[in-house]
Amino acid sequence: MSDICNEGNASAPVDTSLASLLYYEIRMDNRKPRAKTDPDVSKQPTDFRDLSNRILEQADSGIPRALFLKKVSQMVIQFSGCDVVRMVLFKRNRRYRCELNRHMNQSFRFEETSPVSDQSGECTWSSSNDSALDQLCSDIASGRFDSSLSWYTENGSLWLGDITDQTIPGLQPMDSGEGLGIGVSKGSHSLALIAVEAGLQHIGLLELESITPDFFTEQQIESYEFVAQTLGIALAHRRLQEALRERVKELTCLYGIAKAVAQPGISLDEVLQKTVELLPPGWLYPDICCARIVLDKRVYTTSGYRKPAHSMRADITVDGNKRGSIEVGYVWEKPQLDEGPFLNEERHLINAIAREVSNIVEQKQAEEEKVMLQEQLRHADRLVTIGQLGAGLAHELNEPLANILGFAQLATKDQGLRGQTKQDIEKIISASLHAREVIKKLLVFARETSPERTYINLSAMVKDSLYLLQSRCSKAGIKLSCNTPADLPEIMADRSQLLQVLTNLVVNAIQAMPRGGHLTITTAHNDTHVLLIVEDTGTGMSDEVREMIFDPFFTTKDVDQGTGLGLSVVHGIVSSHNGTIEVESEIDRGTKFVIRLPAETTTNSKEGKDD
Ligand code: ADP
Numbered sequence: 054m055s056d057i058c059n060e061g062n063a064s065a066p067v068d069t070s071l072a073s074l075l076y077y078e079i080r081m082d083n084r085k086p087r088a089k090t091d092p093d094v095s096k097q098p099t100d101f102r103d104l105s106n107r108i109l110e111q112a113d114s115g116i117p118r119a120l121f122l123k124k125v126s127q128m129v130i131q132f133s134g135c136d137v138v139r140m141v142l143f144k145r146n147r148r149y150r151c152e153l154n155r156h157m158n159q160s161f162r163f164e165e166t167s168p169v170s171d172q173s174g175e176c177t178w179s180s181s182n183d184s185a186l187d188q189l190c191s192d193i194a195s196g197r198f199d200s201s202l203s204w205y206t207e208n209g210s211l212w213l214g215d216i217t218d219q220t221i222p223g224l225q226p227m228d229s230g231e232g233l234g235i236g237v238s239k240g241s242h243s244l245a246l247i248a249v250e251a252g253l254q255h256i257g258l259l260e261l262e263s264i265t266p267d268f269f270t271e272q273q274i275e276s277y278e279f280v281a282q283t284l285g286i287a288l289a290h291r292r293l294q295e296a297l298r299e300r301v302k303e304l305t306c307l308y309g310i311a312k313a314v315a316q317p318g319i320s321l322d323e324v325l326q327k328t329v330e331l332l333p334p335g336w337l338y339p340d341i342c343c344a345r346i347v348l349d350k351r352v353y354t355t356s357g358y359r360k361p362a363h364s365m366r367a368d369i370t371v372d373g374n375k376r377g378s379i380e381v382g383y384v385w386e387k388p389q390l391d392e393g394p395f396l397n398e399e400r401h402l403i404n405a406i407a408r409e410v411s412n413i414v415e416q417k418q419a420e421e422e423k424v425m426l427q428e429q430l431r432h433a434d435r436l437v438t439i440g441q442l443g444a445g446l447a448h449e450l451n452e453p454l455a456n457i458l459g460f461a462q463l464a465t466k467d468q469g470l471r472g473q474t475k476q477d478i479e480k481i482i483s484a485s486l487h488a489r490e491v492i493k494k495l496l497v498f499a500r501e502t503s504p505e506r507t508y509i510n511l512s513a514m515v516k517d518s519l520y521l522l523q524s525r526c527s528k529a530g531i532k533l534s535c536n537t538p539a540d541l542p543e544i545m546a547d548r549s550q551l552l553q554v555l556t557n558l559v560v561n562a563i564q565a566m567p568r569g570g571h572l573t574i575t576t577a578h579n580d581t582h583v584l585l586i587v588e589d590t591g592t593g594m595s596d597e598v599r600e601m602i603f604d605p606f607f608t609t610k611d612v613d614q615g616t617g618l619g620l621s622v623v624h625g626i627v628s629s630h631n632g633t634i635e636v637e638s639e640i641d642r643g644t645k646f647v648i649r650l651p652a653e654t655t656t657n658s659k660e661g662k663d664d
Contacts, residue, residue, distance in 0.1 A: 098132045101276040105283035112287035113294075118149070119163040121291065125284065126153035126161065133277075135263045137238050142249065142257035142288065154238070185223035186237065193248050194255045210281075211246040212274045214267035243268035247281040251289035259284065299398035306335040306402065307409060314413055321417040325353045328410060332381050335402050336395075341383050348377035348414065362386045363394040367407035371414050379407050432603070433628070439605045440625075443495040451492055458485040494618040497553060497625075508653065509546050511583050512537035512576045518552060522559055522574075530569030537576045542652035544583050550626045557619040558587040558646050564614065565591030565644060582632075582649040590643040599638055623648075 098104040111124050126138045130153055139152045151163045189211055192198050198209045204220060206212055216224055216237055224237075237244060241262040249257040259281045261269070269277075313319065313327040325346050333342035333355060343361055346353045348369060361382025369377040381403055383394070461481045464470070470478070515537050526533040555574075562572050570590040577584045594602070594609075601607045603624045608617035627634045632650040 098128060101280060104128060104132050105280055108280070108283050108287050109290075112291050115294075118291070119151070122149075122151045122163065123153070123161045125287075126151060129261070129280070130155055133261060133273075135243075135261045135268060137241065137260075137262040139236075139260040139262070140249070140257060140284075141260075144256070144292070185221060189221070189224070189246065190258055193246055193258065196248075206271060206274050206278070208275070208278050209248065210274055210278055211244065212269060212271060213244045214269075215242045216244050217242060238262055240264050242266040245269050245274055245277060247274070247278055249281045249285045249288070251285040256285060256288060296398070299396070299402070302335045303398075303402045303405060306331050306406060310406070310409055310413070314416075321348075321414065322351070322353075324413055324417070325351075325410070328406070329353045329355055332379075332406070335406075336381060336383075336399055338383060341385050343382055343384055345380045346377065346410065347380075348410075359384055365395050365400065365403055367403045369407055369411050369414065371411050371418070376411075376414065379403060379410065435604075439621075443605070447492045447495040450488070454485055454488055454492065458482065458489065461485060491616045491618070494616060494622055497550075497622050505549075506545050506547050508543040509548055509551065510539075510541055510543055511551070511585055511650075512539055512541045514548065514551060515555065515574055515576060515585075518555060522555075525559070525563060526572060529563050529566065531563060531566055532569075532571045534571065534573045535575075536573070541576055541578055541583055544630075544650045545653050546630050546650065547626075550630075554623045554626050554648065555585070555587070557623050561619060562587060562589035562591060562644070564610065565589055565593075567592075570643070578652060581652060583652045585648040585650070586645065588643065588645040593640040593642050593644055594638045595640060599636060602636070603634075 098107055107128055108125055111121055111128075114121075116124070122140060122142075126140070129135075129138045136155045137152065140150070142149045147165060149163070149165055151161065153161050193209060193211055196209055198205045200207065200209075204211055204213050213220060213224075241264055243261075243263040243266060245261040247259045247261075248255060249259055259277070261277065263269070309331040310324070310328050313324050313331075325348060329344050329346045332344035333339040336342045342355075343358045344355045345358060346369075361380075361384050363386075364380050364382030366378050366380045368375050369379065381399075461478050464478050465475065465482070515535060519533075519535065523533055559572065559574075566572070566589055572590075573586075573588045575584070575586040575588070577586070598609060602620045604617075605621040606617040607621075608615035624634060627648055627650070630650050632648055634649075635647045636644065637647075638644040
């Protein structure tokens, strides 16, 4: 993983990473906050103090780490006149290495080297094949130096006039790409190794090399120690700034989401669409960033979304169940940043947003359930009122109706009745019978008849009533199919009420198939419930009709065909058995009613039977 930038040589081989790095640098140069005035690196620092000031200025300019280190290396190499500047820096458990070589077209290398961590996860200098140089690095980093040795300064930096004279046994030029990152280039003689510290924490090493023997004086090395100290402060400052910037981005993004959620009456769909649009500004390259949220197979994307080249993802988990994910990515191949394609902080951000979205989904779901419950409650309230009114009316009407029916039936017995009068009386009888039917239904609806609950096998009950249903269906040219497995758990229910439910559903289905069709009755069960499913291939209903079918007296049928009480009665009976009823319907395709009734467990039913 390395980015190489060749300067001042047009014929130098240009690999693809150069093109990406150029893009990377242009983008990075545009990053905010920018310095009020761009510090000029080409101007030679006048003295060590000036060099340190320039480093601090660069640190404050908001440029990314790789560019910052490159500029620091350029300033140091120009100011010192040495041949190679190398830095190895640690950040948590990552190790970065950069190198600027005056003789290799001023080429700058920046790479993340494979980290070597100790037990606490922090990077260390120790390696499996410790060389003399590794040992020295480790000693300088930990401050374990022997001040009596001539190659250490008072502050513990290493300073050698000629590494080839074997002052330190085993120390020799080696390929710096191997080992721990610090190496000595072939042809170098003078070497300086200075610890870089931030506060009390050791964060890396600064290495200076020259092909000229005795290039550095002790006084100069002490001044470079001051420069390394400044570099440590500058790096710590940049890390704080970076952490702050990321925190601001996170808070801005979360604030945006919270603001969207707070809008009165906003739907979950709208919140998720707003959230997905808030994501790109939180990432390092908003212009090439795209985002996608998937929730229960519904997809929300940023405009012009296309499959990203690099992406990161976090799951949306509600009540312990994975319901979807958030994905953020870059649409172009992007140079690998020093921390990989995405910043560490961006991983935290996407996780925080996924948690927030999970909470919103949970909250919205609870709100929707509340609204549904309130609607059910209102409906139940309406039913109770109508039931009470209906029951009163039914009792009041029962007696006069019985009289009308009785006297009309008596009147038909009169032999001297003329044909027309006889027909009229027959109409009175038929209308009275219809009225009696309505009153009976009203009484059931008002649950004036007390239920008698026993253990019932729903499959057996359907089979028993098959004979009646079969004959009604065949008269209407309807094919009847029954799927009724015998091994159904029992339910505790009022048998005649359940028969009423089945009859009402079947009568409605038959009436919905005036030109014949297919009626299917199914019983089934899961762990907790027994199901009764009545399905027809009839006219179906519109959404408006479907919303009102359980309202008492709602009917789309002619006066003598429907009372508008059939499904209210079904609803009342199912609710009184702690069950639920669902309906799916499509115009000209048919209708399906699904009733769920609580199953009795074996133990319960035994206990019940013993009682
Ligand atoms: P009624 O059957 O007396 O009209 P219900 O309460 O049983 O009263 O039904 C109410 C309304 O629901 C019906 O008028 C009809 O419009 C609709 N409906 C009920 N079942 C079906 C079905 N299987 N197919 C189509 N529409 C139906």
